[in-house]
Amino acid sequence: MIIFSSLIDFIVGIKLSKAESKRKRKLLLLTSISVNLGFLGFFKYFNFFADSFANAFTLFGTSFDPARLSIILPVGISFYTFQTLSYSIDVYRRKLEPNNDIIAFFAFVSFFPQLVAGPIERAANLLPQFRTKRNFDYSRAADGMRQILWGLFKKIVIADNCAIIVDDIFHNYSQYPGSTLLLGAVFFSLQIYSDFSGYSDIAIGTGRLFGFNLMRNFAFPYFSRDIAEFWRRWHISLSTWFRDYLYIPLGGSRGGVWLTIRNIFIIFTVTGFWHGANWTFIVWGLLHALYFLPLLLLSRNRKYMNDVAEGRFFPNIREILQIGTTFFQTTIAFVFFRAETIEQSLLYLGRMFSESLFSFPSVLSGQALISLTLIGLMVMIEWMKRDKQHGLQFDSAKSSKVFRWSSYVFIILLILLFGKFDETEFIYFQF
Amino acid sequence: MRKFIVNILLFTFLLLVVLNIIATILLNSPKLLFTISDESWLRIYKRVISSQEKIKSDTLYIGDSVAGQLFPYNGKNQLTSNGAVYPIGNYILVCNAIKNNPNITTVIYLGVPRVIGRKIERTRTCNNFIKPFLTVDNIKYFDSSLFDKLNNKKLSYLYFLPFYRFLPISELDFSDTVRKSPYLMDEFAIHWIEKMMAFCESNNVKLILASPPVAKSLRKKSNNWSAMRKQIKGRKCAALFRVYFRTINYLPDRFLKDRVHWKKSYLTKHRPKLIEHIYKSIRGIRNIDREGAREQNSRFNSTR
Numbered sequence: 090m091i092i093f094s095s096l097i098d099f100i101v102g103i104k105l106s107k108a109e110s111k112r113k114r115k116l117l118l119l120t121s122i123s124v125n126l127g128f129l130g131f132f133k134y135f136n137f138f139a140d141s142f143a144n145a146f147t148l149f150g151t152s153f154d155p156a157r158l159s160i161i162l163p164v165g166i167s168f169y170t171f172q173t174l175s176y177s178i179d180v181y182r183r184k185l186e187p188n189n190d191i192i193a194f195f196a197f198v199s200f201f202p203q204l205v206a207g208p209i210e211r212a213a214n215l216l217p218q219f220r221t222k223r224n225f226d227y228s229r230a231a232d233g234m235r236q237i238l239w240g241l242f243k244k245i246v247i248a249d250n251c252a253i254i255v256d257d258i259f260h261n262y263s264q265y266p267g268s269t270l271l272l273g274a275v276f277f278s279l280q281i282y283s284d285f286s287g288y289s290d291i292a293i294g295t296g297r298l299f300g301f302n303l304m305r306n307f308a309f310p311y312f313s314r315d316i317a318e319f320w321r322r323w324h325i326s327l328s329t330w331f332r333d334y335l336y337i338p339l340g341g342s343r344g345g346v347w348l349t350i351r352n353i354f355i356i357f358t359v360t361g362f363w364h365g366a367n368w369t370f371i372v373w374g375l376l377h378a379l380y381f382l383p384l385l386l387l388s389r390n391r392k393y394m395n396d397v398a399e400g401r402f403f404p405n406i407r408e409i410l411q412i413g414t415t416f417f418q419t420t421i422a423f424v425f426f427r428a429e430t431i432e433q434s435l436l437y438l439g440r441m442f443s444e445s446l447f448s449f450p451s452v453l454s455g456q457a458l459i460s461l462t463l464i465g466l467m468v469m470i471e472w473m474k475r476d477k478q479h480g481l482q483f484d485s486a487k488s489s490k491v492f493r494w495s496s497y498v499f500i501i502l503l504i505l506l507f508g509k510f511d512e513t514e515f516i517y518f519q520f
Numbered sequence: 521m522r523k524f525i526v527n528i529l530l531f532t533f534l535l536l537v538v539l540n541i542i543a544t545i546l547l548n549s550p551k552l553l554f555t556i557s558d559e560s561w562l563r564i565y566k567r568v569i570s571s572q573e574k575i576k577s578d579t580l581y582i583g584d585s586v587a588g589q590l591f592p593y594n595g596k597n598q599l600t601s602n603g604a605v606y607p608i609g610n611y612i613l614v615c616n617a618i619k620n621n622p623n624i625t626t627v628i629y630l631g632v633p634r635v636i637g638r639k640i641e642r643t644r645t646c647n648n649f650i651k652p653f654l655t656v657d658n659i660k661y662f663d664s665s666l667f668d669k670l671n672n673k674k675l676s677y678l679y680f681l682p683f684y685r686f687l688p689i690s691e692l693d694f695s696d697t698v699r700k701s702p703y704l705m706d707e708f709a710i711h712w713i714e715k716m717m718a719f720c721e722s723n724n725v726k727l728i729l730a731s732p733p734v735a736k737s738l739r740k741k742s743n744n745w746s747a748m749r750k751q752i753k754g755r756k757c758a759a760l761f762r763v764y765f766r767t768i769n770y771l772p773d774r775f776l777k778d779r780v781h782w783k784k785s786y787l788t789k790h791r792p793k794l795i796e797h798i799y800k801s802i803r804g805i806r807n808i809d810r811e812g813a814r815e816q817n818s819r820f821n822s823t824r
Contacts (some may be wrong), residue, residue, distance in 0.1 A: 225521045234528075459556075494531060498538050505539075506556055510688035 090128060090163050097124045100200055102180045102187035102194075114181060121177035121210040125170045132162050137366030160497045165205040167363060169198050171330055176212035185213050193219040202295040206288050208306040208326035215303070231481060233297030236499070240290030240483040241508075242500050243283040247467055248516075249509035250460040251280035259427055262437050267446030270437060272457075275425045278420045281463055282311060284516045285324070290479055300308030309475050311468075312397050314411035316380040316418060317390035327363070331356050342385060353385060354378050363424070369434060373425040380418050396476050463507060536683065543682035547655070561651035561685065564609070567599045568652055571616035580617050582610045583630030586732040586780055589787055590795055591630065597696050603635035604648035607712035612653055612661050614716055626726045629716070630798075632734050632780060633745055633768070636713075637705025640669055645694035654679040660768060665711050672696075703742045705751055714756045729764040730755075730798050733782065736770045767801040769794060 101121040108114045137155050176197075179185035188194050197216045203209075258265060258273030265273070289306035296303040310322035320328050336356050342349040354375070361374020384390040397412065398404040404412065421438070428434040471480045481500070483493050546553045550569045554562060570593075575596035581587070588600035599613050610629060629636075640649065654676065663714050670676045675692055678684045700706065713729070720727040742748075745765060752761045775786040787794075 225524070227524050230524055231527075435656065455555075497531070498535055498543075501535060502539070502542065505686050505688070508688065 090166070091199060092195075094125055094170065095173060095195055097121060098177050098198075099188070099191055099194045101177050103189065105177075105180045106187040110344075118177060118181045122174065125174050125177075129166055129170050132166060134366045141368075168207050168209055169204060170211045171327075172212075173198055173207070175330065175334065176216070179212055185216075188212075188216055188220075190220060200296070200301070202292040202299075202301075205305055206285070206292070207324075208292065208304050209287055209330055210304060210326070213314055215301070218301050223463075225300065228485070229297050229300070233294040235481040235483070236290045236297065236479045238294075238295030238497060238500055239289040239479050240292075240294060242504055243287030243290065243325065243467065245287075245504055245508035245510065246463055248280050248284035248287060249511075250282065250463065251276045251458070253509070254457055254460060255280055255427070259437070262433075262440060265440075265451060266448045266451040267441045267443045268448050270441040271446060272450045274420045274424050274427075274437075276440065276460070278311075278416070278423050281423065281426070281516055282307075283467070293479075305316060305478060309471050311416055311419075312412055312472065312475055313415045314393045314397055314408060315384060315389070315415055316377065317384045318393040319415055319419060320377070320381065321394075327360065332359055335359065346386065349385060350382060353382050357381065367429075369425045369428055369429055372431055372434070373422050376422040376425065380422075387509065399476070402473075426466075463503070466503075525644070536681075539683035540681060543686055545680055546686075548689075553566075557686075559647075559686075561647040564601055564605060564648050564652040567593065567605075567613060568616070570595050570599055571613040575617060575621045578623050579626045579628060580614065580624050581628050581630065581731070582613055583628075584632060584635045586632050586635070587630030589782055590732055590791060590798075600630070602644075602648060603631065603638055604642060604644035605653075606640055606649055606664065607636070607640065607709045607716060608640070608818050609649050609653050609727065611712050611719070612658055613718045613728075615620070615661055615719060618720070618725055624725055627716075627720055627731055628728045628798075628802075630715075630732050632732055633742070633748060634702045634738070635780070636731075637748065638710040639698075639706035640698055640708055641694055641696040642692050643695045646690075646692045646807070649692050650676055650679055650694070651685040651690070651694065654681055655682070655685055660707075663715075665708055669708065678694055701747065703745065703747045705748055710752065710755065710757060713760065717757055717760060727760065728802050729760045730767040730802060731764060731769070732798075733769045733771045735773045735776055735779075737773050763802060767798055769797045811823050 098121050101117050105114055105117050117245070117316075139157055150492060176185070176188075176194075180187045193216065196219050197210070197212065200210070200215065255273055255277045258276070260268060262270055262273070286307035293303045293305070304326055306324060306326050308322040308325065310319050313319040313322055336352055339352045339355065340348050341352060344352075357374040357378035358371055359374070360377075361370040361372070364370040364373070381390070384392075397408055424437055424441075425434045428437055467480070474480050474482060481496070483496075485493075547565075550566070554566065573598045579597060581591040581598045581600060583591070583600045584603040584605075585601070588602070591598045591600050593600050599617070601609070605613075608628075614627055614629075618627075659680075673692060673694060676694075679690070684690050717727050739745075745768075749761070749765065752758050771782070775783055777783045
């Protein structure tokens, strides 16, 4: 599938370079979009639409059992499809010269570190790197190794330890008090961040070992002061993709208030939908649209462009409240992301915001306390490195080799002692 | 590139040294180790630690998981574990216990017939024998029979490095494809039972082999363990096994929880009787700490 879809886009790129008429160019672009989104829609969303269609019929008092597909979702399809689409669109827009080297193009699409779960690379960034000679760079390779180590720590230690607690709480939510459900939601927010950003760190670090610079995908999003900043720091490759290829072509925020509102809802709905064929993801996206819209309409969406507490170690009270509020907003939304149905999400939240919210959480076992300690350590390290690319980035001139190597040993020790090495998948592999 | 590779190698070497030091500290600080890690091999390692500590009782109980249903591990004189500890692992427990506790006069080794003579080439061997027992401290107990086995899986020598057992890649599949009758004992098992016997004799300790209850159907299937009886005839451990076969208590299969273990509901009612059956069948052999065992088991019943 990846070969066929890549071949289509490669040929479209070449044909676009030769086509002069606007109509023909549009037709070629449409071909690329149809093939890519067609495959994505077929493999990922067929059953969702079939079931939704059938459910809609029940409103009219009739029911039928729709045909369903029993096929495996091709791994990484949501990622490489968008990657090749960005190529076709950029060539169409004449922002990128079409590529004549089929080997380089296929290598760009199937580059192993980021194939299955991103970052969703832009052709303008990654493709030229396959065509230029790369020389070994010691500091880049060393920092790549550090980034891989940090990614492994986040995934194997933080995410997989959180997963044990989260799975138990979400599976048995009706038996736990609100305080425990709040803890479960918080743990899930940390799990999904550690899982996904951990994978991204491993992918980017691996790329750097091979001399490739992949785009940054996470910039410490939980230190954001508002939702707009959160979306500039969370899954950056996806949010910028939708901004450049959907939001701006739709008119962005330049067409008046109602057009802006429409575009925001479209973007966030599609973002939710991209994650999976379930109404819970759509609701998750819509919630974020509701969070984001006031900021955009009040022109406050670009208020926080620098790092929080820049030049200071401690945030002030206002920043703490802002970070806490933004984290709380995203945590509430993530309940929909994690739950299997909207009904479960609403029941979970309803139970969470009941009187039992003020009772003592019932899952503070040894496992939970160890996880909390490790999470605290991760947050502290990332806070200290919030102006860097990742949590283990060092300024070699300022830190001694002894200190750096001791840090690596410490992290490896934590991985060996507290890491979960059972076969738990990366969350974003399912997308 | 050269500088990168050199640094990687140097770091790896230093890492191994540091990990070994830390692993050694952890293995010698069992309380800390058990708090921070819940790996399955640590459950057996707990028995190793317990065997090195003070045991007030004069009777030591070791054996497989069915034995553990009657004499559960209590951190003191009941060090039952499971069938993948094998006679060799139990030999080490006995040696440690007797060396540190001259008050021990009797060792009762309990194992169902199909388990007591099992071969070591099984998947469960890594977590139940290799990781807990393959340490530099225990080399003094090993002989060529074990090293011959380890030579078939040369990676197992890495376990003599303390840190290796903590690595996620350290799972080693010890199984082979050789099929053996479950009604015949492996020579390796017989060898280590005889070693246990010799060690106990040299320390004036009575070793008793006994069996926890066994399913009735197995008596017929095994032809009353005729192959095993024939196998140990004339061997040094023959006398041990004469007593052993006498202790077998056959129970109806309907009380089985799985193919080997007994239902909790059945045990709750009948444990004292089952234990009494074992004591009666080894009657006349040196006094055993029956009161201590009864007290342990009544406490076990009340906490379960």
